[in-house]
Amino acid sequence: MANIKSAIKRVDVNNKKRAQNQSVKSEMRTQIKQVESFIEANDVENAKSALKLTIKKIDKAVQKGLIHKNNGDRQKARLSRKVNNLA
Template sequence: MANTVSAKKMTRKIAKRTAINRSRRSRMRTFVRKVEEAIAAGDQAVAADALRVAEPELMKAAQNGIVHKNNASRKVSRLAARVKALAA
């Protein structure tokens, strides 16, 4: 348990930051899930639209430190490849 004033303030800041990060991570996962559901349904047009919306969300998450930049890029790349494969 925090005893000093500064330690108590840090626990408040950490709790606030954790809540924000949890919200951002959840939002990112929701957009990725929408793309994956469209891919599973086999609807290429809907999947492409969902990917177009999900990509900036993933990059924002990377920019805010929710996921690593390479992790976000890899997710976008793999989703894009799966969407492209639906067209074939």
């Protein structure tokens, strides 16, 4: 454990930021799974509406630096392709 006052503060800040980042990442993953479940159920309308929200969540994670830009682009492309093939 840190002894210096500023180091103790940094540990607190890092833990708070880590918790916030984990929640954003978790929300993104949950949204991706939801779109995939709509795709498996052949529910075109719900899949399309969920895809819009999912793309927002992925873009937000990329913007915050939680995932790499190429990773976000790849996930969006895969989901979009699946939804478009469904329609």
